[in-house]
Amino acid sequence: MAPPSPETMTHAEAAQLLREAQDRFIASWGRMGSAWGISRTMAEVHALLYVTGEPMNTDEIMDRLAISRGNVSMSVRALLDWGVIQKTHKRGDRKDYFQAEQDVWTMLRAIARERIKREVDPLLQSLDEIRELTPDTARATPEDLAALNTRLDAVQECFELMSVLSQKFAGPTGAGLKSAAKLLAKMPTGAGKGERR
Amino acid sequence: MAPPSPETMTHAEAAQLLREAQDRFIASWGRMGSAWGISRTMAEVHALLYVTGEPMNTDEIMDRLAISRGNVSMSVRALLDWGVIQKTHKRGDRKDYFQAEQDVWTMLRAIARERIKREVDPLLQSLDEIRELTPDTARATPEDLAALNTRLDAVQECFELMSVLSQKFAGPTGAGLKSAAKLLAKMPTGAGKGERR
DNA sequence: GATTGATTTCAATATTTTCTGAAACATTCT
DNA sequence: AGAATGTTTCAGAAAATATTGAAATCAATC
Numbered sequence: 001m002a003p004p005s006p007e008t009m010t011h012a013e014a015a016q017l018l019r020e021a022q023d024r025f026i027a028s029w030g031r032m033g034s035a036w037g038i039s040r041t042m043a044e045v046h047a048l049l050y051v052t053g054e055p056m057n058t059d060e061i062m063d064r065l066a067i068s069r070g071n072v073s074m075s076v077r078a079l080l081d082w083g084v085i086q087k088t089h090k091r092g093d094r095k096d097y098f099q100a101e102q103d104v105w106t107m108l109r110a111i112a113r114e115r116i117k118r119e120v121d122p123l124l125q126s127l128d129e130i131r132e133l134t135p136d137t138a139r140a141t142p143e144d145l146a147a148l149n150t151r152l153d154a155v156q157e158c159f160e161l162m163s164v165l166s167q168k169f170a171g172p173t174g175a176g177l178k179s180a181a182k183l184l185a186k187m188p189t190g191a192g193k194g195e196r197r
Numbered sequence: 198m199a200p201p202s203p204e205t206m207t208h209a210e211a212a213q214l215l216r217e218a219q220d221r222f223i224a225s226w227g228r229m230g231s232a233w234g235i236s237r238t239m240a241e242v243h244a245l246l247y248v249t250g251e252p253m254n255t256d257e258i259m260d261r262l263a264i265s266r267g268n269v270s271m272s273v274r275a276l277l278d279w280g281v282i283q284k285t286h287k288r289g290d291r292k293d294y295f296q297a298e299q300d301v302w303t304m305l306r307a308i309a310r311e312r313i314k315r316e317v318d319p320l321l322q323s324l325d326e327i328r329e330l331t332p333d334t335a336r337a338t339p340e341d342l343a344a345l346n347t348r349l350d351a352v353q354e355c356f357e358l359m360s361v362l363s364q365k366f367a368g369p370t371g372a373g374l375k376s377a378a379k380l381l382a383k384m385p386t387g388a389g390k391g392e393r394r
Numbered sequence: 395g396a397t398t399g400a401t402t403t404c405a406a407t408a409t410t411t412t413c414t415g416a417a418a419c420a421t422t423c424t
Numbered sequence: 425a426g427a428a429t430g431t432t433t434c435a436g437a438a439a440a441t442a443t444t445g446a447a448a449t450c451a452a453t454c
Contacts, residue, residue, distance in 0.1 A: 009339075014342055022345065028320055029320075032316055035234050035316045036233065036234050037233050070414060071412080074412095074433090094430060123226075142206075142212075144211075152222065168382065182358070184365070184381070267445065271443090292400070
């Protein structure tokens with residue numbers, strides 16, 4: 001089980017090690033994906049393309065992950081929609097090849113952007129609609145309705161901020177998400193007046 | 198369908214409106230939750246407690262959401278684990294009552310903290326293990342292994358940063374997540390050297 | 395220490411999500 | 425136009441998840 005020291009490693013041993021490491025990464029990424037509401041297989045296809053770095057075609061993906069052609073087709077299509085993989089071609093080969101975005105931060109930006117668009121924005125829209133139901137124009141409004149509106153406002157404010165942030169940092173032309181994150185990491189604990197204890 | 202103007206609204210009408218608005222919020226929050234890998238019902242229970250603001254007991258929750266006792270028990274327990282609701286009591290009443298954290302940012306902090314702990318940290322641990330498999334000490338290491346390690350490093354760096362950020366801003370004693378977010382929102386587009394395009 | 399009321403657990407069931415595989419559809423080549 | 429090759433779709437099958445409900449457990453009261 002202990003890997004042979006690099007000096008004595010044969011080519012075959014190295015290949016096996018590579019494969020093992022890739023498989024483990026694929027499995028971890030898949031687990032993570034499914035915890036966050038992305039289908040395990042879709043995450044695995046993505047992991048495979050990312051970790052190998054190579055463009056792969058449908059058959060290669062099918063074989064490597066032991067999944068059906070239809071499943072590959074659907075997963076790959078979804079990944080294209082998310083904008084985290086690209087279609088490429090090889091001279092003299094009719095097959096479609098797929099290649100993952102190689103920069104992790106660009107990848108995360110794409111994911112964040114899509115998720116906000118798909119899940120936060122619809123929530124905001126619902127909140128708007130709900131607000132229309134409950135006019136708070138007059139102070140004659142019963143107390144409970146007013147309290148409700150206060151709560152809805154709080155949620156709305158918060159998710160709107162998220163949506164704005166995502167446009168700013170995760171948009172296709174967005175400023176660096178990476179640098180923003182590093183900036184925050186360096187920010188002294190306790191900065192800002194909103195600190196709690 | 199159009200709501201009566203506030204001046205002419207009867208008490209009953211207001212109550213009905215309130216109920217309708219609450220139900221819609223609960224439904225939206227539930228949808229959102231399930232998109233993010235949280236069970237719909239658990240999210241709905243949380244939404245109910247948040248939107249009413251009142252402590253509620255098991256029977257009230259069962260009735261309002263039309264779900265079984267067992268389901269309420271399990272959902273409530275999970276929400277307690279997440280730290281987004283609290284157990285309370287009423288004098289002369291043996292039942293347990295549950296109340297949601299009312300500050301949205303505190304709530305989001307709790308959620309972020311838990312998710313990082315449950316899903317990002319295990320990924321980091323896996324990455325560590327995978328790294329142990331693939332020694333890159335020697336330059337004798339075949340090219341592919343080296344390339345793999347480069348990719349794993351990129352992922353690791355990125356998620357480690359996330360984990361650190363979560364401790365900083367989402368920890369129980371963490372600095373204000375809200376103020377950090379607002380800070381970012383105000384940050385001029387293009388700040389940082391990581392900008393693209 | 396038995397009764398009453400509340401809560402938790404968990405095997406069985408129901409629901410939702412994901413996956414397959416083969417047919418339909420495209421595209422390119424001869 | 426027809427053959428060959430590649431891709432997508434989608435109804436049904438399989439797997440994964442969530443839910444119920446009744447029995448077991450726990451806790452307070454008499």
